[in-house]
Amino acid sequence: MNDLLPPSADAALPHDIVVAFEGFDGPIDLLLSLAREQKVDLSKLSILALAEQYLDYINSARAMRLEIAADYLVMAAWLAYLKSRLLLPELQEDEANPADMAEALKFQLLRLEAMQKASRELLSLPQLGSDFFVRGLPEKREVEENPVYYLPLYDLLSALGAPQRRRKPDHYDIAPTRLYSMEESLTRLRRMLGGLPQWGSLQMFLPNMLGHDPLESRSAIASTFAAVLELVKEGELEVRQGQTFSTLYVKNRQNNDDNATEKTT
């Protein structure tokens, strides 16, 4: 569109129109401002005259090669249409009545004007922090927390074991585990070996554990065996075993010098 305009138009760019365009919030705002130039009560406004004013304004702006936002052009188109409808007699029934269209535009202008006025009035009301003030030195009030209790199911269930957990560490005596010690076995073996001239099975040296705790019986076997090994190491005792897992035989070494070679296979 700009191609249609003479390049010389730049020189004649009137400053006030540029400023004016920047100052408007859209075509209705511009229309409203033009309407005020008619200096009549908006309700008595001539929409036809206003449409012509607006089209003139847009035309002169275009003549200045000003960039005009699309919505201003849309309004121009609509007003041009409205103008033609207002000037021409009624054509078709199905088309909107131009008087109604003018009335609608008038309403829109009145409404925007009302809102612009309201916004000015609103912002000229006394405002908090500049015209009136709240307490400058607010006082802290004491806060009391009112507990609202809840309990997850898990906590309820684990609370059941809590008395046990608490009681045991308190007075839990670690009962001495009754085990047959190696010292006991050594003493016992040494005492018995004196009266043992020949090979005897390890079983013979076990203490009588009848009626004792099974754990204790087992410990007696283990400690006796360990004691035997100890005595062998010290050279007091000989030990032999026919094969894996068979009976172990022991014998006092001092009583044994003469038949040292007597070993079964």
Added chain:
Amino acid sequence: MTEIDPALRLLEAILFASDEPMTLTVLQNQLGEAADVPTLLVALQKHYEGRGIHLVETGGVWSFRTDPALAPLMKITRQARRKLPKAASEVLAIIAYHQPVTRAEIESVRGVETSKGTLDILLELGWIRPGKRRETPGRPLTWKTTPEFLSHFNLEALKDLPGMEDLKAAGLLDARPILATMSAEGGEASDPDDAEFANWVDEEVV
């Protein structure tokens, strides 16, 4: 001094201690079931009439504040009054007077698109908040003012907005779009890109 009602004293102290407005519920809780808080509030409000401090109700909350009429006399560090851009003040007014109102309705009143920054300013000031969605196609969000808005402008209720009654009586608080429906013969298309409009522009304006 004449003895004053202990409940009234307590109410006075609680309201006075705070720099924020308080709801009736909070006050009732504090004073206990037996207290007739609304009556006490009115009595207290009356006591402060004509004094330098007023007890005011704004949007259902109560607070003490200085008499606005004293403003010019008070040499107090005051917040620089925020100069709202024209667009933001218009949008604020439209939301305040038309609420709940959709963005499209705001735009139809102003006849121009609302830039994103405009609503942001008002949101940041805490003066507007989203309302319910409108049950129309697209379910657009509506906007409303906040209790802080009322408190900031010392307004008891929305009906106390300047000129509210007149505007309502004049039927100017109708947010329905006007030009959009009138624009084209078919009614619907108000899109600026519409080819028809472009033609008119060329024919008529050039």
Added chain:
Amino acid sequence: MTEIDPALRLLEAILFASDEPMTLTVLQNQLGEAADVPTLLVALQKHYEGRGIHLVETGGVWSFRTDPALAPLMKITRQARRKLPKAASEVLAIIAYHQPVTRAEIESVRGVETSKGTLDILLELGWIRPGKRRETPGRPLTWKTTPEFLSHFNLEALKDLPGMEDLKAAGLLDARPILATMSAEGGEASDPDDAEFANWVDEEVV
């Protein structure tokens, strides 16, 4: 209202809005040369005598303060969600699994005395209630859980509480170090507590 001195109104508003106590000099500056500030201050102080707010002078500075005597009444009470104290949880668990159970029985299970407050908390929560008296010497009161107890734990009935066996399997009842359980070969129920627990389950809960 009677007309009050404009200077007094202003003084009242200034003292209210100021964010710090004010000296006589500052107040004089604010009100202007003509004002008799000390007299005004005394008048204002008198006006607030016996009310919920006092005008106080401390170390040459003036400020409004709420009446300290009202502080206890101004206390803000807040609901704080808290986990039930340990002692109360134990008592609750014992009542849940042993009910109906007397206080003496609870104490013998817990091995410690139960403070009055503990049962009170549970009563106040509505989780326990008194049952029938036990027909033993002294006719002690028994305790049971309530429907509110069940609903708090989302249980339909008492039998929906996990049984003792389940709890044991989950390790929730583990009471002692591992060594203790090593004692003997076949040793089933060698833990005296096992039998005790088993009994509870059989007799009380099922």
